[in-house]
Amino acid sequence: MTDSPDRQPLAASWRIALAAILLVGGWLRFYRLDVPSLWPDEMLVALMASFPPQYIAKWALALEVHPPTYHYFYSLVEQFGLSDFALRLPSAMAGTASIWLMWRAGRLLFGEGAGLFAAALLAGNPLHVWLSRQVRPYALMVFFFLLAFIHLALYIRTGDRRGLWKAMLANLPLLLTHYISILIVGAEGALLAAAALPRLSGRRVKDLLLFAAVSLASFAPALPFFLTMMAKRQDMNARVPFDVVLDRTLEYAQGLFNLFSHPALTWALIALWAAGLLLVAARARDRLGWLAYSLGFMALPFAVILYQRYNTFYFSSHISFMLPAVVLPAGYALAVLARRSRLIPPAAALTAGALAALILLHDHARLYREDSTIISWWHFGTFKAMARELPVHVRPTDQLVFSDMSLPNSINWYLRRFSAMNPVESPRLGQDGPAVVHFLSNGESVGNLFGSRADIEKTGRVLGRWKLDALNVTSVEIPREPVPAVDVLPFEFTATGHPGDFFSKVRSMEGLAVKPDWGGSLHPSRYRTPGWAGFEFVNGLGEAAMSVTAGLSFENIGEGDAIALEYSVDGGPAARVDVSGGPDRNRFVSVPLSLAPGWKRLLVRVLLACAGRTPYGYGGSLQTVQLKTLSLWACPPGQTGPCDQRLFEAQVRMAQQGYLGIGFAKESSAPEQSLTLPESGLAVHDEGPPGWKVLSPDAPDKQVTVTVKASALKGGAVFYPRTGGGSFVSVRLGGPDGPELFRLTGLHGSWTPIAAMYPLALPEGQDAELSVTLSGQWAQLWVYGGSALFRRPR
Template identity: 30%
Template sequence: MTCYELTFPVLGRDELVTWGMVNRSTGQILATLQNVDAVHGTYYLLMHLWVGVFGDSVFSLRFPTAVAASGAASVVSLIGRRLFGYRAGILAGILFALVPAVSRYGQEARSYALVIFAVSLATLLLLRVLDNDRSPWRWAAYALALAFVGLLHLIALSVVLAHLCLIAGHVRQNLDRSPWWKSALALTAVAACVTPVLLLGRSQAKRQLYWVAEPGIWDIPPLVTQVFASALCAGALISLAFAARSSRKGPLLLCGTWALLPPVLVWLASHGEVSYWRNVYILFTLPAWVLLAGAGLAAVSRSRKADAIFLVTLAVLALPDQGRVREPLAHDVGFAPVDYAAAADVIKQGYRPGDAAVYDRFRTWKLDSGVQYYLPRDLKLRDVFLARTPAAINDLYAVECSPAARCLKGEQRIWLLTQGNEFPLSAIDPGESMALQSRYTLSKSASVTGMTVSLLVRKEKK
């Protein structure tokens, strides 16, 4: 499901951040992480290596997450087989693949699908550890997987609470307390690995998440729907989850705490100085829900034929949601969608050598890199009001030159790209607008989704 129409949606703002970061040198990435986005540093470094080999096409940027989402489906099936039996495991893997959110974030050049895979893998490795808790190699593999989870996304480490519940059940059943000190050693090693990222992330949280609103109690149901990217799938799978049965308490306790505790903790933490109330931060709970749903379906369904009828029906009913996550501008949901590719096409059709560009950085973010990504690499447009690029200052934001009039170099034509459809010279910084209006006239404008592309032509001297 994740590879179907993988390249169709236009890159979203977050994906453009990925593109901008991974095309920096390793030294520049590490320097930038000291200032911003440290919590995504591991993903950027991995993608930097990937892009260095396979390039930065849309397919290349998104393919690793598509593979991660597919791998997660397999791991979920293996976990389900261990916890609830073979049939429930197969059903859980199929249900996972049918969730529209898996398609949505399995097609995005961000770390979230990789986080889901890493959390699922760490859980599977813990189950293997408890098969033979005397093996140091199994403990080491579990600790490495869990450290990888934390380095990809710190909030996902809350899955440890579910893991501790599983270990507690194992200790009680086997009357052997050694897993406690062994798990303590493993978690200490994990903490040592992720502490630098934790400290940097905390110092940068206000700057990165200032725009996320503090949640109220009525914000919980909408977020649940967003986690599944489908109200239909959310309702069906959560209903099935309540029908899950097991002869042992451990599987239900593991999946229940994995599904429920992280959202509760994120909700509580979001009432401090910074709010973390975003659906992408708790996507890693999806495997827990589908594991319970797979067990529930296996419990209530009378035959494999009934299983197949339910799965086909769910797949058909979820098709509209699957279509929505693949719409051209689906990756900017939550923001004002902008069609960077269409804007770039307007410029390509009217471009002349020597043309320059002015981008609306006064009100919007990543308008410049979005258009630049979809322009041919050999089409050069001088960014008129750019003083220093984000890469040059180890940041995500550019520095504009001032005063604006000094930055004009006598270009005959300037492409002005602004968000929205209002008069373009009213949409940019007032100083830049005044400098342009004194020397240029508006020749033509074209509107695309979320953006206006205008051509300014230099006034003739009288």
């Protein structure tokens, strides 16, 4: 068997030109590879790859839209270095190697000249240069796709099964890395079938079946993740209007020619591409089949995207595997325009050099500076610069409140390398002086606690407004309240997770961070290291006897997470009570404290520990355990009446505040379910936004039960009860006599908020039948259409 066309010896001038093109392409990809700072998508890969394999798998099942393979690969990469250069090295290497593969593909299908020019065009292609400088899978995907592209073409040309096996081997990392590979392999199968039809034989049919079977087997490890993602992520199934997806498809296809460089380059490359199509048709009819083969990898995936009207997680990078369909016809056009064979090597090398000069001169600021960015709509600033500047502006005892969890995780990634003083990972607050708190946001709001800087400035004395790279920072000094004295019974103290309240009342703190959402809460700032908040009280009643109870409102959904309470008297040994072990359906616990009469000073510490086993959000799971409020009540021992009622009401208020947030869910977030309403005793009112109805008993002394049957839910559910005037809403699992999952009791003279979203801890992944009891005329259940349950937001 003779060597394939892409294996024939090359003349020296061609070898020199190819080496020059590779050198130019490599320079564009490796030059200043440590800049810019990792942007959010890159940072997500780096952060997730630092977790154990079991966590990565659970995270991919719970939150991710890609299989976990790429993150497993980067877990290995991170063993060799954590610098931006080290993390981007695999992409840069794959991107440079792809230039050589493009040369091979062009030489095989359209001749040596087309191959050399195609390599030059890929060397200076703005999209490919950018992808080759990222901690993202797309440069590696282009590399493996080109391998499959070449070997599949060799199989079609020769019928040699070795080419088919090599193509299927190259498909394996594709199928395990990104779900867009389904379109790639589907196009391969369709093109194989089309190529086999003119000379159909039993052997070709067997090869097609072999290809299908091996492809399915290769995708099998990713299949559970794919099916789970499709079931959980409703946005992945969302269909948009055809004109919208067509407009986006044309826009992203243009990015294949020129993602960000000078507009003239776009039209020049489109003209070359169109000329290549016409020239192949006019001058090289024997290559029309290979032209159709190349274009098939553009036309067939686009046809599926348009038919499905898909527009989620869709950008030029996702279709970068189509680059051969762009540069091969354009490369053929340039080879024809060169006219003479001896002119092709220097012309190809000059083409690569010209494209490189354009990028280095015109686009240097977009690729090769610390603050460079391409994706402006998903850009929080330069994390590396933030990490360098932050220790300069804040003291070790200053507190940081971030608007988004992605910010501290990303800044902390660099802080660990740049600074011994790390206010993100190791916050601490001493007993003396006011608390200095810096609120950091990439907008005007911070979480949903503070809608503007003016709201922030109400928490204390404003020290200043300043910028940390792209972040707005408002610095506030919050005065500390005196140590509370138990000088009258009954006594009540409550500290919430709201920064203005918490920092004014806490006596000392270490290893806790504030989450400025849904009323505010505290969570650990690092994994497997407990953070704690200490509160101090003095006895102003001398030897008077009293009963003292601590109450904690919290959320603990993480496996292995823990909440504990420690208390000590007058400097003596601390007593410890383990309050909660995650995952925990309880959200409130009261703890009686054993105190001897005559105590002088009481220290109460709440400890939070995150095991880091349950995926939660961007880059981590520190927020799976949260403290929302701490209360302390002191009552005369054995007294009934006012003190008991006060304690009861305080506990009820804390339970009422256990909602996740205020706001009605979207109809699309409702899982499959059915409601069965009682035949009598139920009143139905139209209130609130259009479509929402309120169910409640039709008389003060009535109690009614609504039955809800819901399909398997993962990640929990929320619903909308409301109470007032001594009524209550109770939810039991499996019927009226089943275990109680939830109870919300009303208080006379007050209502719980409209649209308060309360969580329900349902059996994970199982169908559930719930009995929702509404007792009293002021007990309400708000429903939309036939839905009472909604998926828990992240």
